Amino acid sequence: MTTYHQSTRGEPRVALVTCSDLADLDPDDRLVLTPLAAQGVAVQSVVWDDPDVDWSSYDLVVLRSPWDYALRRDEFVSWAATVPTLVNPADVVRWNTDKRYLAELSAAGVPTVPTSWIEPGESWQLPAQTGEYVLKPAVSAGSQDTGRYDLADPEHRDLAAAHVRRLSEAGRVTMVQPYLRAVDTEGETALLFLAGPEGLAFSHAIRKGPMLSGPDLGPDGLYKAEEITARTARPEQLAVAEQTLATVPGGTRQLLYARVDLIPGPDGEPVLVELELTEPSLFIGYADGAPDRLATAITTHLARTA
The missing domain is CATH 3.30.1490 (Dna Ligase; domain 1)
Structure with missing residues (x-):
């Protein structure tokens, strides 16, 4: 557990949830620490499966990089259900950590990669x-x-x-x-949404370069390296993202963040490859003001729990 700002009486306490391999947080997530400190928020990085953590001692518990949960998904979902003030909340975690949600979104009319x-x-x-x-x-x-x-x-x-x-x-x-071959040239577009006073709002977009070069030959680390650059979202991409978010069970007001990952379909129109509501990289280092917007999203949810 790492404390980034010493708490004093009356300051809200926020846990940024990670895994033991990233106990000091992913570098991108550390960019939110300064704007949160400027707003008087005490922040700790906390490993999700640390048995000694008192989760009720935090005013808000923010899922960030618990990226080792995949082989223990049932344990992770059960843990999430025990954590007060978790964002995104446990019901969302349960739904979103199994990608069979894509079938639900497709049935609701969201253009998705055929699966x-x-x-x-x-x-x-x-x-x-x-x-x-x-x-x-x-x-x-x-x-x-x-x-x-x-x-x-x-x-x-x-x-x-x-x-x-x-x-x-x-x-x-x-x-x-x-495999949609346009990924090799255009890459994947991730659209990032963050909570604000008026609700979940578009923040920024990035481009991921193609990542898959061939067969999976076994474990190669916690996550694959990514080629990331800033990108301007096109209107048709924003439209698909908004259509996707409109299908989230329970609505978007409960969300602190959302990431909508799109790739070009065979006709060039964007299709959903993944909706990330549990532990997405938010790529706040790739857009001016994004660390401040994430800090605002966190303080917005703090105000709702007060």
């Missing part, structure tokens, strides 16, 4: 047609256990089948998605 699901123990019939596909678990963080396979390549077909078996034997659901 099929392989339950543990199910046999998988590899697609007869050639093409590139992405395989990943329905519960994951940081692109762990994610691979890209060219099914025209016999070796890739064998590796894809092995990937599904590996996830199935671990009791994990596999997602199968076509």
Whole structure:
């Protein structure tokens, strides 16, 4: 546990929740510390599974980088349900940590990457047609256990089948998605929304370069390296993001942040690849004023819990 600003009587106390591998926070998250201190907020970084933490001693508990939860999702969701003043809240965590929510969003009319699901123990019939596909678990963080396979390549077909078996034997659901080649040129666009006095509002956008170069060959760290640059969101991207957020169970007023990840579909129009409401990188270092806006989001939720 790291204290960044010594609390005194009357100051609100905020926990920024992380994991043991990032006990001192992700560097991007540390950018919010100065603006919070300027607003008189006492901040500590706290590891989510530390048994000695008294979560009720904090006025607000903010999920930031608990990125080791994927293999212990049930434990993580149960923990979230015990934490008072958690944002985003436990019901959102339960819904959002299993990517099968994409099926709900698609059924609600949100344009999403076509996705099929392989339950543990199910046999998988590899697609007869050639093409590139992405395989990943329905519960994951940081692109762990994610691979890209060219099914025209016999070796890739064998590796894809092995990937599904590996996830199935671990009791994990596999997602199968076509690889949309526009990612190789345009990349992925992440639109960041932060809470403010008037509710959740668009803050900034970034571009992620292509990350998947081939099959998943086993563990390679807590998260894959990312190529990040600032990006200006286009109106059609903002429209899909707003459509996506309108489907969140319980509404957006409960949210401190949201990240909507989009990629170009086959016709060039944006489609949703992921809605991040649990522990997304917010990339506040890539937009002027974003650290201050995140601090405002936190103090806005502090005021609601007062």
